[in-house]
Amino acid sequence: MPITLRQISKENYEAVCDLEVTTEQEDYVSTNMWSLVESHYNDGYETRAIYKEEQPVGFFMWVQESNTKVSIWRFMVDHNHQQQSVGRTALGLALTEIKSLANLAEIEICYSPSTPVAKGFYSSFGFIEIGMDEDNEDMLAIITL
Template sequence: MITLREINQNNWKECIRLKTTEEQEKFVASNLYSLAESKFYPSSVPLGIYHHETMVGFMMYDRMDSGYQNSGYFIWRFMIDKSHQGKGYGKAAMQAVIKLLQEKPGCKEILIGYKPENVVAEKLYLSLGFQKTGLIEHGDVLVYLPVSHQRA
């Protein structure tokens, strides 16, 4: 039902048209900003979240080369378009990226952050097995999923 696909010259405009609700804008950078940022961090991987042939969201991850544990991947962007929220796509997309990342060599954990007031994100991540690190970085609460203990 949900697939993750590379953002490329054929779908980047579709990606930047995706928007969060006005209330959620303070929680995540725009997709346009994220795609621009990905050009300066070439190891980052921007992905469209698709329900069949419709892009419903966006995520971007990168290998951790510093920071918390240096033994996995960091999901540093994640959003579902406002017109597609409440349909289970967020949870399905997170399960898909967890499966993708835990199959990568050397991935012992997956890290993601969220703003403390974003209770929806907190509930989603904790329901998938993420655990609080006790760290706050750039205003985000960091949670991690120990891959060796969890299979999506």
């Protein structure tokens, strides 16, 4: 089951837009369609499709906030492919790609503190919680390089 990250193009964007999370997760994740629109009209946004063999099964979007900081804004795995280590493998691949950026000192991610597995999942990659965001809605966690 090879997992890869691929550029999103006119050949695969519709399949990426069709990916869905579970009903319970919908409040925590923006749609892929909205994320692709957002990335198209803003500088520094990077998007990747998560592939399982030759099928898109998930989505990433990160933003280069400055020369030294990248924030992972979107990360989802389609509900039909969750609980299969797809997300774990894909996050490892994304972090490897992000860490290759010159001058990078920090990678940030945020998540709902009410999500039961989020803290353990992200901390297993080295993310350390630093507190709630400015709206006091999401937990911020960082990897310092």
